[in-house]
Amino acid sequence: MDRLRIVHAIPGRVRLKVDEVRANPTLAEAIEDRLVSVPGISWVEANPRTGSVLVVYEMESISSDTLPRLSAVLSPLIPGFSIEDLQRRAMERDTNGVRPALDTRITGFLGTLNAGLGRATGGFDLKVVVPVLLFCFGVRGLLFSDRVPFPSWYDFLWFSFGTFLALNPAVEAR
16 A cells, blocks of 8 residues: 555645554644645645645745655655655646546635635634634624524524534544
8 A cells, every 4th residue: 555645636736645644643743844844835734633634735836846845855754755656646647637526626726715714814714714704794693683684693603603513523532
């Protein structure tokens, strides 16, 4: 089994599975910190629960020295890492002529939007902003409405609460 493989790639976004990241939060954090330092990479999210690494990059910012820098960053963290192998597999995916499905493009767009929002707000993402906005709409409807509009203010409050819980699952106690 490959230690590092491309799960999904669209221009500006790539998701990798890295066996070493699974159940290793220290390595996940190190990969995030080091990859973000590479010019052209705008967002990195490594998940030690799944072993997944999401990299959002700016196509126009990627230069010829990006691949050697990636190799220099990842090689010490992931033994046996080969940027050439990863690049070859990425090219195979890009040249197969199959357009990504609509859900994949929407997910890619939302991931890019989420990364931009995180940069613009200093770390807040859609998982926090959407419930807060729904909550604000509910409070506005409650305070400034002469009659009960549709949807009602309590609908927005309920949706904000439900959305927050759905997007931010509770941490399991050990």
